[in-house]
Amino acid sequence: MKRDMLFEFGRTLVAIGLALLLGFIITYLVSENPGEAFSTFLLGPLSSVRRFSTFIETVIPLIFTGLAVSIVFQASQFNIGAEGQFFFGAVAATFVGVALDLPPVIHVLVALLAAAVAGGFAGYIPGILKARWDASELVSSLMLNYVFLRLGLYIINYHLRDPNAGAMVSYPLKETAWLPQFLPPTRLHWGLALAVLAIIFCYYFLYRTRWGYALRMTGLNLSFSGYSGINTASVIVYSQIVGGAIAGLGGASELLGIYRRFQWQMLPGYGFDGIIIAILARNNPLLVPVAALFLGYLRTGADIMARMTDVTSEMVAVIQAIMILLVTAQAFLAGVRHRMVVRGAKAHAKLD
Amino acid sequence: MDFILEMRGITKVYPNGVLANDRVDFAVRPGEIHALVGENGAGKTTLMKVLFGLERPDEGEVLLKGRSVSITSPHVAISHGIGMVHQHFMLVPSLTVAENVVLGVEPRRGLFFDWRKAVETTAELAEKYNLPVNPKARVQDIPVGMRQKVEILKALLRGAEVLVLDEPTAVLTPQETVELFDALRNLKDRGHTIIFISHKLREVKAITDRVTVLRGGKVMGTVNTSDVTEAEISRMMVGRDVMLKVEKNPVSPGQVVLQVEDLRLLSDEGKEVLKGVSFEVRQGEILGVAGVEGNGQRELVEIITGLRPANGGSVRVVGEDVTNAAPSAIRRRRVAHIPEDRMTHGVAAAASIEENLISDRFDKPAYNRGLLIDARKVKGTAAELMTQFNIRAKSAKTQVRMLSGGNIQKVVVAREFSSEPRLIIANQPTRGIDVGATEFIHRKLLQSCEEGAAVLLISADLNEVMSLSDRLVVMYDGQIVAHFPDARAVTEEELGLYMLGVKRQESGDGEKVS
Numbered sequence: 001m002k003r004d005m006l007f008e009f010g011r012t013l014v015a016i017g018l019a020l021l022l023g024f025i026i027t028y029l030v031s032e033n034p035g036e037a038f039s040t041f042l043l044g045p046l047s048s049v050r051r052f053s054t055f056i057e058t059v060i061p062l063i064f065t066g067l068a069v070s071i072v073f074q075a076s077q078f079n080i081g082a083e084g085q086f087f088f089g090a091v092a093a094t095f096v097g098v099a100l101d102l103p104p105v106i107h108v109l110v111a112l113l114a115a116a117v118a119g120g121f122a123g124y125i126p127g128i129l130k131a132r133w134d135a136s137e138l139v140s141s142l143m144l145n146y147v148f149l150r151l152g153l154y155i156i157n158y159h160l161r162d163p164n165a166g167a168m169v170s171y172p173l174k175e176t177a178w179l180p181q182f183l184p185p186t187r188l189h190w191g192l193a194l195a196v197l198a199i200i201f202c203y204y205f206l207y208r209t210r211w212g213y214a215l216r217m218t219g220l221n222l223s224f225s226g227y228s229g230i231n232t233a234s235v236i237v238y239s240q241i242v243g244g245a246i247a248g249l250g251g252a253s254e255l256l257g258i259y260r261r262f263q264w265q266m267l268p269g270y271g272f273d274g275i276i277i278a279i280l281a282r283n284n285p286l287l288v289p290v291a292a293l294f295l296g297y298l299r300t301g302a303d304i305m306a307r308m309t310d311v312t313s314e315m316v317a318v319i320q321a322i323m324i325l326l327v328t329a330q331a332f333l334a335g336v337r338h339r340m341v342v343r344g345a346k347a348h349a350k351l352d
Numbered sequence: 353m354d355f356i357l358e359m360r361g362i363t364k365v366y367p368n369g370v371l372a373n374d375r376v377d378f379a380v381r382p383g384e385i386h387a388l389v390g391e392n393g394a395g396k397t398t399l400m401k402v403l404f405g406l407e408r409p410d411e412g413e414v415l416l417k418g419r420s421v422s423i424t425s426p427h428v429a430i431s432h433g434i435g436m437v438h439q440h441f442m443l444v445p446s447l448t449v450a451e452n453v454v455l456g457v458e459p460r461r462g463l464f465f466d467w468r469k470a471v472e473t474t475a476e477l478a479e480k481y482n483l484p485v486n487p488k489a490r491v492q493d494i495p496v497g498m499r500q501k502v503e504i505l506k507a508l509l510r511g512a513e514v515l516v517l518d519e520p521t522a523v524l525t526p527q528e529t530v531e532l533f534d535a536l537r538n539l540k541d542r543g544h545t546i547i548f549i550s551h552k553l554r555e556v557k558a559i560t561d562r563v564t565v566l567r568g569g570k571v572m573g574t575v576n577t578s579d580v581t582e583a584e585i586s587r588m589m590v591g592r593d594v595m596l597k598v599e600k601n602p603v604s605p606g607q608v609v610l611q612v613e614d615l616r617l618l619s620d621e622g623k624e625v626l627k628g629v630s631f632e633v634r635q636g637e638i639l640g641v642a643g644v645e646g647n648g649q650r651e652l653v654e655i656i657t658g659l660r661p662a663n664g665g666s667v668r669v670v671g672e673d674v675t676n677a678a679p680s681a682i683r684r685r686r687v688a689h690i691p692e693d694r695m696t697h698g699v700a701a702a703a704s705i706e707e708n709l710i711s712d713r714f715d716k717p718a719y720n721r722g723l724l725i726d727a728r729k730v731k732g733t734a735a736e737l738m739t740q741f742n743i744r745a746k747s748a749k750t751q752v753r754m755l756s757g758g759n760i761q762k763v764v765v766a767r768e769f770s771s772e773p774r775l776i777i778a779n780q781p782t783r784g785i786d787v788g789a790t791e792f793i794h795r796k797l798l799q800s801c802e803e804g805a806a807v808l809l810i811s812a813d814l815n816e817v818m819s820l821s822d823r824l825v826v827m828y829d830g831q832i833v834a835h836f837p838d839a840r841a842v843t844e845e846e847l848g849l850y851m852l853g854v855k856r857q858e859s860g861d862g863e864k865v866s
Contacts, residue, residue, distance in 0.1 A: 204724070208724045208725060208727070209723055209724055209725060210714050210715045210719075210720060210725055213707070213710075213714050213725060214714070214715070216703070216707075217700050217703065217707070217711060220700035220701075220702050220703050221696075221699070221700040221701070221702075221703075223696050223697050224696070224697055224698065224699060224700045224711070225700075225711070226659065226679060227657070227659060227679060227689065227691060227697040227698075228679070228683075228711035228712050229678070229679045229680035229682075229683045229684075229711075229712055230680070230711070231678070231680065337367075338365070338367065338410075341365055341366075341367060341369050342363075342365040342410050344369055
């Protein structure tokens with residue numbers, strides 16, 4: 001067990017190392033001053049308080065979508081829909097933030113609740129389609145992203161749009177609905193605490209409750225779960241609902257914490273990042289923040305590099321791709337692992 | 353040339369850390385029938401997979417006719433004259449016998465497949481080796497015994513000099529076994545070498561020249577079959593004397609616990625899989641279901657346990673109708689189920705022993721405190737069951753996939769038997785596990801019965817059904833074709849005739865099978 005985890009950890013490090021090395025080679029080929037570009041990339045996020053806080057801000061939504069995807073993945077269901085759920089959650093929060101008049105705290109809570117319900121609803125659809133009609137959740141959750149994008153934009157542009165703003169944005173959120181920023185002048189907001197709560201919730205939900213147990217068993221072996229008396233259809237549905245709700249919360253946290261109006265006209269991409277994070281974190285909620293920090297760091301570093309040097313931030317996409325490729329390639333370093341296993345088995349045999 | 357085939361110092365470790373072969377030396381003389389015996393998990397199949405290029409050894413070498421060869425794939429093995437007949441046949445059911453035999457080495461006429469030539473070739477080969485088959489029949493329509501002949505012909509057509517048969521009699525009736533042995537002797541006379549994997553010692557005694565015994569991945573020795581008794585081989589396999597007979601007290605059955613009436617099932621293709629099956633099982637008795645696999649037993653069990661809906665008929669547990677109910681509803685009526693395939697239904701291999709032991713009860717109030725699962729209670733239950741059922745593992749947190757087959761089956765049995773069952777459906781409860789675990793499971797089964805459970809026992813192992821059951825029925829072609837009120841009064845041969853469909857009891861009133 002320990003050996004397995006250690007090996008996986010080492011393997012991930014090697015993958016990251018190789019990906020960074022490749023990133024450096026690319027930088028070297030395209031840049032006038034590769035050393036400076038790459039060190040800006042690697043150290044940029046640590047070079048000032050503002051940059052560091054930007055890095056942490058970037059991480060918050062990634063944690064939410066990483067958790068959302070992990071939960072659904074643990075049930076062995078695909079989830080490409082976190083994107084739309086995140087977006088739709090933000091729309092729901094905007095609606096509450098703009099259209100309702102509520103006292104401080106309560107207003108935020110209602111907005112978050114609305115976002116969770118909206119995200120959960122967006123997750124419910126692929127779940128029920130799969131459970132009831134065996135429709136591939138891979139396809140349906142992907143397609144629903146566009147449905148929820150358009151539905152959300154319809155709500156924003158036709159019902160909540162501020163005609164005086166001079167851009168396609170909503171009316172400003174009422175101040176009572178803001179998630180307060182707690183460390184001015186940075187934009188760090190209470191969404192961070194919410195993210196930490198979400199991590200703890202997901203961990204307990206998955207590993208300490210009967211619903212989480214049923215979800216994991218269904219994910220590990222569907223036939224076994226059905227045989228044991230677990231209602232696997234309902235597990236599939238609620239895994240998607242819980243995942244959707246968390247993604248929706250993430251959307252609300254981002255919107256209420258950072259923005260003062262709804263201003264996305266496209267999918268912001270956090271849902272797809274959630275997939276990367278879930279893969280890096282092996283669907284373990286406790287590793288999700290680690291993976292999110294890592295990815296957020298790369299992103300922030302790449303942004304700074306793009307602004308300060310002649311290398312564009314797209315390079316990080318290449319690094320990301322290589323990393324995922326190596327981490328998910330089961331056979332990568334399998335030889336090393338097998339030699340470890342052989343040595344272990346022989347040592348064990350001698351003991352008998 | 354002393355040996356046609358020699359395997360020297362073969363070591364194979366599986367990715368889960370199991371040392372399946374530990375410096376195994378194995379040598380076969382030309383023209384002999386050589387038995388490879390050992391308990392399940394002893395490493396027989398692994399050794400043969402290495403020989404056939406399905407697994408790469410971590411150490412060791414293979415010599416064919418004295419020359420070292422590197423067998424990297426089944427393709428290479430075949431080109432060296434090694435043929436293998438797997439436990440599970442690798443045939444295409446929708447193709448004819450002839451098409452299966454020539455698959456991959458098809459005769460051609462121009463651009464086209466020469467069907468007539470294929471049929472001719474197959475017929476000639478069948479004649480030559482005395483393995484009668486109908487070349488034009490579709491594989492899906494022929495009985496298991498004939499499918500096996502097709503597999504053997506396939507290997508022979510590809511020039512197999514050394515033929516490996518992996519537990520060939522496991523799926524055969526006694527009569528088919530006799531036929532197979534005749535064919536094997538004939539092959540031997542024609543100069544072929546046969547490696548015969550089995551753990552049925554009577555058969556080993558009957559047909560082989562020499563025996564190599566494996567235990568725990570190591571060779572225990574190679575002996576001339578005529579020099580040893582069955583008991584001696586068995587001792588080499590297990591390392592101690594085995595009680596082959598089951599002690600059983602006579603029972604006085606109580607109320608009817610399971611009542612199955614006129615159960616019918618159509619397959620997706622519209623074939624009748626169950627054609628009106630009726631029987632009942634009473635408290636305190638074991639009803640054995642004998643039969644060659646694939647005659648509807650699996651479907652029968654799946655319907656009773658709620659894993660598959662029936663097209664007609666009814667299932668009652670203590671009078672309550674549970675036909676087509678959900679597994680959870682059936683389990684609530686205290687029905688336990690030892691599934692046929694433990695890795696598919698019995699366990700979640702990647703989950704811990706502890707997690708596997710609570711899969712049927714994790715949502716019960718006793719295992720929960722408020723919103724959370726009561727970890728201490730789970731731990732306690734797991735520790736208790738592991739001791740009681742002698743599950744050998746480092747800890748309750750060990751993943752089930754790290755365990756041996758016998759221990760995995762004990763995890764399943766521990767869970768199912770500890771659910772205070774009124775009815776136990778045991779489908780192949782000891783398939784593929786070692787003698788020690790088998791004995792243990794048999795004892796537990798009898799114990800549950802004495803404590804008042806009703807047991808429905810389905811097994812392809814005649815020895816098992818005959819020695820454990822109080823009453824016996826035989827399933828053939830989706831029907832119950834025979835009922836023996838006293839399982840002890842039946843002979844294997846007689847059962848075999850019913851299993852083959854040669855004989856059947858005319859039930860008429862249905863009384864005989866209740």
